[in-house]
Amino acid sequence: MTATLALLIHLFAGQAADPSAVVAPSPKSDDSAAASQLEVLETQNQDLESHLGELEAERQADQQDLLSLEKGLADEQAQREQADQGLSQGREALSFAAAGLAGVEQVLAGGSGEVWDTLSQADAAAAFARGASAGQSPEGSALAAETQRWLDASQQALERGDLYWARMTVRAARQAADRALSFLPPGAGGGASGGAPPSEY
Numbered sequence: 562m563t564a565t566l567a568l569l570i571h572l573f574a575g576q577a578a579d580p581s582a583v584v585a586p587s588p589k590s591d592d593s594a595a596a597s598q599l600e601v602l603e604t605q606n607q608d609l610e611s612h613l614g615e616l617e618a619e620r621q622a623d624q625q626d627l628l629s630l631e632k633g634l635a636d637e638q639a640q641r642e643q644a645d646q647g648l649s650q651g652r653e654a655l656s657f658a659a660a661g662l663a664g665v666e667q668v669l670a671g672g673s674g675e676v677w678d679t680l681s682q683a684d685a686a687a688a689f690a691r692g693a694s695a696g697q698s699p700e701g702s703a704l705a706a707e708t709q710r711w712l713d714a715s716q717q718a719l720e721r722g723d724l725y726w727a728r729m730t731v732r733a734a735r736q737a738a739d740r741a742l743s744f745l746p747p748g749a750g751g752g753a754s755g756g757a758p759p760s761e762y
Contacts, residue, residue, distance in 0.1 A: 648694055648697055648698060648701075648745050648746050649745075651693030651701070651705070651745055652690070652746060654686040654689045655705060655741055655742055657686050658682070658683040658690070658738050659735050659739055661686075662731050662732075662738065665683075665731050666728055669724050669728035669731065672724065674719050674724055676727075676731075677716075680712055680719075683708075684712045684713070684716075687705045687706075687708040687712065688705075688709060691706050691709065698745055700744040701741045701742075701745045704737050704738070707737040708735075708738045711731070712730075712731070714726075715727045715731045715734060
């Protein structure tokens with residue numbers, strides 16, 4: 562029995578000394594852990610790309626809103642400048658009309674009724690001023706319309722041969738035009754100084 566025990570001890574000692582006899586751990590557990598970690602990283606990467614896509618979409622939307630705002634401001638500025646230009650041209654037209662009507666009064670006072678052309682030009686100028694100022698100066702537009710009404714009365718008086726009433730209504734038209742000028746910004750006409758009529762009407 563002693564010899565058998567000694568033999569077993571010898572065999573066990575031989576297995577312990579042989580590295581090939583030691584059982585290595587299975588690589589399957591390491592591969593599974595690596596695969597799980599890779600899957601987590603891929604998920605995180607996808608989430609990051611999705612978030613970056615959302616941020617880019619928001620940036621593009623903000624850029625579009627900014628462009629729309631800038632366009633709106635530019636359009637508003639252009640409309641304001643156009644309206645201001647219309648008011649300036651309206652004043653120029655009305656200044657021309659008022660200056661012409663002062664001459665018409667003198668002609669009528671001298672007993673002549675040859676003022677049809679001047680009255681027609683003044684009426685056209687007042688009509689232009691009324692339209693040009695309607696949006697920004699209701700008072701100026703209303704007084705330009707009043708100027709037109711007096712000019713119409715003047716023409717009717719001329720048709721009847723009533724030079725006195727024609728002169729009185731021309732004076733009223735000129736006074737209405739002068740009052741309208743106070744509601745319009747200074748233009749190229751520089752007041753009731755006469756000169757050539759604006760080309761717009």
